[in-house]
Amino acid sequence: MTFPTHFMWGAATASYQIEGAIHQDGRKDCIWDKLAKGHVPFDETGEIACDHYNHLEEDVALLKQIGLKAYRFSIAWPRIIPNGTGNINQKGLDFYLKLVKLLKEANIEPMVTLYHWDLPYDLFLQGGWKNENSPLWFESYVRVVVNALAPYVKYFITFNEPNCFIGISYEGAEHAPFLNEPSSLLPCTRNVLLAHGRAVHVIRELAPHAQIGYAPTGAIYTPTDNSKDAIDSARDLTFSSTRSAFSTDWWIDPVILGSFHQNALAKMGVTEVFTKDEWALVTSKIDFLGFNVYQSTGQEVAGSKYPSNRYCGSPVTAMDWTITPESIYYAVKFLQDRYHLPILITENGMANTDFLMLDGKVHDPQRIDFMHRYLLALEKAIDEGYDVIGYTYWSLMDNYEWACGYKYRFGLIYVDYQTQKRTLKDSANWYKEVIATNGQNL
Numbered sequence: 001m002t003f004p005t006h007f008m009w010g011a012a013t014a015s016y017q018i019e020g021a022i023h024q025d026g027r028k029d030c031i032w033d034k035l036a037k038g039h040v041p042f043d044e045t046g047e048i049a050c051d052h053y054n055h056l057e058e059d060v061a062l063l064k065q066i067g068l069k070a071y072r073f074s075i076a077w078p079r080i081i082p083n084g085t086g087n088i089n090q091k092g093l094d095f096y097l098k099l100v101k102l103l104k105e106a107n108i109e110p111m112v113t114l115y116h117w118d119l120p121y122d123l124f125l126q127g128g129w130k131n132e133n134s135p136l137w138f139e140s141y142v143r144v145v146v147n148a149l150a151p152y153v154k155y156f157i158t159f160n161e162p163n164c165f166i167g168i169s170y171e172g173a174e175h176a177p178f179l180n181e182p183s184s185l186l187p188c189t190r191n192v193l194l195a196h197g198r199a200v201h202v203i204r205e206l207a208p209h210a211q212i213g214y215a216p217t218g219a220i221y222t223p224t225d226n227s228k229d230a231i232d233s234a235r236d237l238t239f240s241s242t243r244s245a246f247s248t249d250w251w252i253d254p255v256i257l258g259s260f261h262q263n264a265l266a267k268m269g270v271t272e273v274f275t276k277d278e279w280a281l282v283t284s285k286i287d288f289l290g291f292n293v294y295q296s297t298g299q300e301v302a303g304s305k306y307p308s309n310r311y312c313g314s315p316v317t318a319m320d321w322t323i324t325p326e327s328i329y330y331a332v333k334f335l336q337d338r339y340h341l342p343i344l345i346t347e348n349g350m351a352n353t354d355f356l357m358l359d360g361k362v363h364d365p366q367r368i369d370f371m372h373r374y375l376l377a378l379e380k381a382i383d384e385g386y387d388v389i390g391y392t393y394w395s396l397m398d399n400y401e402w403a404c405g406y407k408y409r410f411g412l413i414y415v416d417y418q419t420q421k422r423t424l425k426d427s428a429n430w431y432k433e434v435i436a437t438n439g440q441n442l
């Protein structure tokens with residue numbers, strides 16, 4: 001049992017969740033700065049977060065200490081083009097240039113996510129992703145970022161989880177901009193997918209060496225038993241837009257297969273979403289498929305009050321997400337069988353009740369066991385021949401968990417938000433060994 005030799009063992013973060021410094025060096029507000037109030041416990045925002053913006057060297061040193069081979073992070077659009085369109089803020093670019101240079105010096109592969117939910121507030125005032133100009137706004141922003149970072153960066157990821165920043169943000173009002181407007185799904189789906197296509201073109205033009213990916217998530221149904229019928233039925237459920245715009249296929253089928261499931265079309269109230277030329281743009285070739293996977297989605301079981309992924313007392317994380325390692329195996333299997341692209345696990349991890357203990361350490365055996373189980377399930381897929389290029393654990397450090405504020409901790413590194421002191425958790429030291437042995441110790 002072996003992970004590929006150049007397997008990219010990594011960790012992931014997102015700008016808004018760690019950077020803080022929301023008004024430093026010319027950054028302007030994003031939608032979370034302005035709209036979180038009233039939607040998040042204690043009205044918490046990313047105002048200070050982990051103050052990563054002012055702890056850059058220290059944080060890269062910790063990445064190095066853990067022995068990470070890759071680091072996935074995102075760029076804050078409102079730091080680069082504070083109004084969303086127009087003037088470029090060189091100081092914002094300088095911050096990321098410094099980060100990628102430090103990473104290169106430390107032999108850590110930078111993986112840049114171009115959009116992880118911090119839309120400039122000024123663009124929201126113009127309708128955000130509902131505005132038909134949004135693909136052009138995004139293209140201009142991507143041009144600036146890629147132009148600056150291309151000499152140092154090989155891996156670019158267009159979008160993180162449109163399932164969330166559209167699916168549960170414009171319908172269901174769970175995330176900023178906290179709207180519940182099912183009629184927005186059609187324009188937002190169109191605009192985000194066109195923006196993705198435009199970004200792919202810009203990256204190819206400015207960084208011909210780049211590997212381009214995408215990082216959606218979505219419901220992964222797992223089979224109720226090992227029979228072929230059960231596996232096929234879980235696969236069908238995974239790819240039939242049963243969860244509106246949170247569904248897995250909603251955001252990947254168009255990009256790779258050039259189609260939508262009929263349930264998605266019905267939900268949007270149309271029979272077609274794009275013209276022929278628009279389809280050509282949306283399906284621009286990408287090189288790998290990222291996927292964020294945490295848990296399986298349960299199916300109804302006849303005669304049982306529990307869904308298929310739970311039983312009385314079944315294990316869950318602090319956020320009540322089911323501990324279901326088979327979800328990562330089936331995610332890889334279903335996605336690669338269908339889309340035939342190398343897979344990067346762009347997120348996987350758990351929220352735990354971590355705290356600094358009397359001995360000054362953070363012992364998190366639950367996280368170690370969680371990672372161990374999920375990595376074994378990932379290794380099973382690799383052993384069966386699936387092409388997985390890396391795994392970036394969510395998250396490098398505790399951070400702002402969006403609508404849940406700072407209550408839940410996903411990090412390998414514990415952050416004391418009062419003092420900004422960082423402490424490596426036991427899981428960080430355990431992961432270090434996994435990386436050093438390329439997974440042989442699992």
Ligand code: NOJ
Binds near residue numbers: 161292401
């Ligand atoms: C999904 C998101 O990409 C990330 O921002 C979030 O913190 C984690 N998963 C955990 O919910």
